[in-house]
Amino acid sequence: MSNESIENIVNERSQHFLKVLIERYIREGQPVGSRTLSRDSGLSLSPATIRNVMADLEDAGLIISPHTSAGRVPTISGYRFFVDYLVSLIPPGETELEQMRQQLMGDVDSKALIEKASSALSELTHMAGLVMIPRHDYVLLKQIEFVPLSDTRVLVILVTSDGEVQNRVIETGRQFTQSDLVQAQNFLNANYVGQKLETMRTRIIEDMEKTRRQMDAVMEQALSLAGQVLGTDREEGDFVLSGQTNLMGFNELSDLERLRHLFDSFAEKRQILHLLDRCMEAEGVQIFIGEESGYEPFDSCSLITAPYQNDDGEVAGVLGVVGPTRMDYNKVIPIVDVTARLLSNALKQR
Amino acid sequence: MSNESIENIVNERSQHFLKVLIERYIREGQPVGSRTLSRDSGLSLSPATIRNVMADLEDAGLIISPHTSAGRVPTISGYRFFVDYLVSLIPPGETELEQMRQQLMGDVDSKALIEKASSALSELTHMAGLVMIPRHDYVLLKQIEFVPLSDTRVLVILVTSDGEVQNRVIETGRQFTQSDLVQAQNFLNANYVGQKLETMRTRIIEDMEKTRRQMDAVMEQALSLAGQVLGTDREEGDFVLSGQTNLMGFNELSDLERLRHLFDSFAEKRQILHLLDRCMEAEGVQIFIGEESGYEPFDSCSLITAPYQNDDGEVAGVLGVVGPTRMDYNKVIPIVDVTARLLSNALKQR
DNA sequence: TATTAGCACTCCCGGGGCTACAGTGCTAAC
DNA sequence: GTTAGCACTGTAGCCCCGGGAGTGCTAATA
Numbered sequence: 014m015s016n017e018s019i020e021n022i023v024n025e026r027s028q029h030f031l032k033v034l035i036e037r038y039i040r041e042g043q044p045v046g047s048r049t050l051s052r053d054s055g056l057s058l059s060p061a062t063i064r065n066v067m068a069d070l071e072d073a074g075l076i077i078s079p080h081t082s083a084g085r086v087p088t089i090s091g092y093r094f095f096v097d098y099l100v101s102l103i104p105p106g107e108t109e110l111e112q113m114r115q116q117l118m119g120d121v122d123s124k125a126l127i128e129k130a131s132s133a134l135s136e137l138t139h140m141a142g143l144v145m146i147p148r149h150d151y152v153l154l155k156q157i158e159f160v161p162l163s164d165t166r167v168l169v170i171l172v173t174s175d176g177e178v179q180n181r182v183i184e185t186g187r188q189f190t191q192s193d194l195v196q197a198q199n200f201l202n203a204n205y206v207g208q209k210l211e212t213m214r215t216r217i218i219e220d221m222e223k224t225r226r227q228m229d230a231v232m233e234q235a236l237s238l239a240g241q242v243l244g245t246d247r248e249e250g251d252f253v254l255s256g257q258t259n260l261m262g263f264n265e266l267s268d269l270e271r272l273r274h275l276f277d278s279f280a281e282k283r284q285i286l287h288l289l290d291r292c293m294e295a296e297g298v299q300i301f302i303g304e305e306s307g308y309e310p311f312d313s314c315s316l317i318t319a320p321y322q323n324d325d326g327e328v329a330g331v332l333g334v335v336g337p338t339r340m341d342y343n344k345v346i347p348i349v350d351v352t353a354r355l356l357s358n359a360l361k362q363r
Numbered sequence: 364m365s366n367e368s369i370e371n372i373v374n375e376r377s378q379h380f381l382k383v384l385i386e387r388y389i390r391e392g393q394p395v396g397s398r399t400l401s402r403d404s405g406l407s408l409s410p411a412t413i414r415n416v417m418a419d420l421e422d423a424g425l426i427i428s429p430h431t432s433a434g435r436v437p438t439i440s441g442y443r444f445f446v447d448y449l450v451s452l453i454p455p456g457e458t459e460l461e462q463m464r465q466q467l468m469g470d471v472d473s474k475a476l477i478e479k480a481s482s483a484l485s486e487l488t489h490m491a492g493l494v495m496i497p498r499h500d501y502v503l504l505k506q507i508e509f510v511p512l513s514d515t516r517v518l519v520i521l522v523t524s525d526g527e528v529q530n531r532v533i534e535t536g537r538q539f540t541q542s543d544l545v546q547a548q549n550f551l552n553a554n555y556v557g558q559k560l561e562t563m564r565t566r567i568i569e570d571m572e573k574t575r576r577q578m579d580a581v582m583e584q585a586l587s588l589a590g591q592v593l594g595t596d597r598e599e600g601d602f603v604l605s606g607q608t609n610l611m612g613f614n615e616l617s618d619l620e621r622l623r624h625l626f627d628s629f630a631e632k633r634q635i636l637h638l639l640d641r642c643m644e645a646e647g648v649q650i651f652i653g654e655e656s657g658y659e660p661f662d663s664c665s666l667i668t669a670p671y672q673n674d675d676g677e678v679a680g681v682l683g684v685v686g687p688t689r690m691d692y693n694k695v696i697p698i699v700d701v702t703a704r705l706l707s708n709a710l711k712q713r
Numbered sequence: 714t715a716t717t718a719g720c721a722c723t724c725c726c727g728g729g730g731c732t733a734c735a736g737t738g739c740t741a742a743c
Numbered sequence: 744g745t746t747a748g749c750a751c752t753g754t755a756g757c758c759c760c761g762g763g764a765g766t767g768c769t770a771a772t773a
Contacts (some may be wrong), residue, residue, distance in 0.1 A: 044736090046735070046736050046737085047736070047737080048735085048736075058745080058746090059745070059746050059747080060746090061745075061746050061747070062737090062744085062745055062746070063746095064736090064737070064738075065738095065744095065745090067737095068738080069738095078736090078737080080720090080752085080753055080754075081736075081738095081751085081752045081753050081754090082734085082735055082736045082737060082751090082752055082754070083736070083753080083754080084735085084736065084737095085734080098687065156510065156512070158508070158510050158520075159509050160506065160522065162506070162522065168520075168522065168528060170508075170510065170520060170530075171516075171761050172510065172512065172518065180520075180528040180530070182528075183392060205411040220598050235502075252476040252621040257622045257626075258626045258630070261619055261622065261626070262623070267619060269611055269617060269619075271612065273608045273612070275609070277608050278606070278610045279737065374719050394765090395767050396764070396766085397765070397766080398764090398765080408716080408717090409718080410717090410765090411716070411717050411718070411719095412715080412716055412717070414765090414766070414767075415715095415716090415767095417766095418766095418767080428766080430723085430724055430725070430765055431722085431723045431724050431725090431765075431766065431767095432722090432723055432724045432725070432765045432766060433724080433764080433766095434763070434765070436766085474757085488727070656747085690735080705763095714773100715772105715773090716771105716772080716773080717752080717770100717771080717772070717773095718769105718770090718771080718772090719768105719769090719770085719771095720767105720768090720769090720770105721766105721767095721768090721769105722765105722766080722767085722768100723764105723765090723766075723767105724763105724764090724765090724766100724769080725760095725762105725763090725764085725765105726759090726761105726762090727760105727762095728759105728760090728761095728766105729759090729760090730746090730757100730758090730759090730760105731756100731757080731758085731759105732755100732756090732757085732758105733747085733754105733756085733757105734753105734754085734755085734756105735752105735753095735754085736751105736757105736772105737750105737752080737753100738747095738749105738750095738751085738752105739748105739749090739750090739751100740746090740747105740748090740749090740750105741746100741747090742745105742747080742748095743744105743745080743746070743747090743750105
């Protein structure tokens, strides 16, 4: 059943009750009964009436009762409906904003910024925060430098537009003199600075084709070295994680086996990166509730993500938080959103 | 009461029973009673006799009974006595050795070696493995390189004897021309290569004193830059941790609060580094049982460490494992020992 | 003197039964 | 459409009880 049909079946009053129920459950963590809901709802309706409504909501698959004489708790679809139609986002308070701004201002080093963003997320939400390390695909070459290490080994230093410095050691196979390297270096700096590392590779292959005709030794050497460097560019991405121990505080996750599985999955990284990659394409905040992520260790977790931009305004990566499905979406969604904006700004202002 | 006095009080037969009891407890994880001990001990003595012995051991503070009608479990002092006098170290089997050797051979990159050593430790012991990142104090300068980033910012690249490359960005304050930097770089490479980073700093300060009289511009610039670089050398050390989730499997650590505290302490790093620093001085394997570490989150853990050497045969760092006090010391101690040796070898053979 | 058998005692653990409680669905009345 | 009333159901906490494991003590034994 699609959300539209649910929307039609469940009328406005029912939706109000759903909202109140979910918010209460998020706050208290215990099944909500008809009597409590009747008190909390604002409308003066008796528990009996509420019971009818709740039966409808249960039929629609939005809430469920853990056992006969407990109240109701939201299902995955219930949460989904809630975040899609019913959330009342609460923007972060001025003190929190200030705290975040301060953490994300001072630094120039992008790695440090990333880490601070991650710990800011975990501190503000009391859950686990994670931030993807920017993909170098989107990064421009600012400077290239060759340092001879031994006869056939050369250290290549790439300074990139995000202020990062990458070191790679390549085996040249043949021997280069000091001046060979300086010339190659000058040639590359003159011709390739300002390009994306991503596209450089293909352009270098093109240029090598041309050179083959002109036969300029310097250019050829330079290109072959550069080709090797970019050939080694097999980084498969990474992310920074903070406050994972916060997750140990939630009793819906306190099953040690589940938790262990979850932590292992953080250490594994691969699957999570895959998940984050999918969020890069999305426009703004993206939410995966429970099994929606399609990633089994996250079955009783929710993941809220937002992409952030680098200094060129291109999407550089994704950040987000992981917590129990029963999290305070009203507050957490704006926090993730704002953090992504602040991080983007901080990366711009360097 | 010192161990010597205990040794005198507790006679050889008692010691045998202590050994059997501890080994049994480590294997089974449950309090050991007189009847079981009588069966396991090899000697044919009745449970009643054993009970007398056990009472003595309890008086000596080596074992304790959780409650009236349970068996006995070792105390901290019991374990201490065991590892000091009673362990029968079991060297790793040939298959395990082979596995370790293979993991620690191929790589040239010392960072990768460190990580492999750590995961080898955690896999072999089924506990958490950790390896200190080598301290750069003990490392020699192999090459220094300056790359101008902007008018007043210079990227300094230090290639060190362990094959690591360090990048540092310094604010020069005043402006340097390209050729200034090249000259400075040449001067430094000519005069300081092969020195310890640690001692370089003091020598540079001495040399600056001399220069002030001779007034050579190049030398002065070079020294002031180098002084700045080494001034920023405020790295406070770090370590790599693997398999921390293994610790979630032990039920003596399964108290979520304790465990959380322990994990937080791993993330904190500072205190643990302090602890590891103390192990650098020790000759060989070092063992902290329970509260012996003096670090409260480790109260129900044991830490087994061993120092490893860099390519010059100097102590570069420490590695080890963390697990519950009830760990298989017989096996784990040799594993830590061997891993340290293998890592030292691997670092030498590059 | 060292060892052992016997015995009374203590404590933990698990199951069964009981009660109090919370919340439900249904029915009938408003 | 809403509500009151009621019978029903599952849970959580509690006490109680018996079985089991292991002890310490004492007295007997080699």
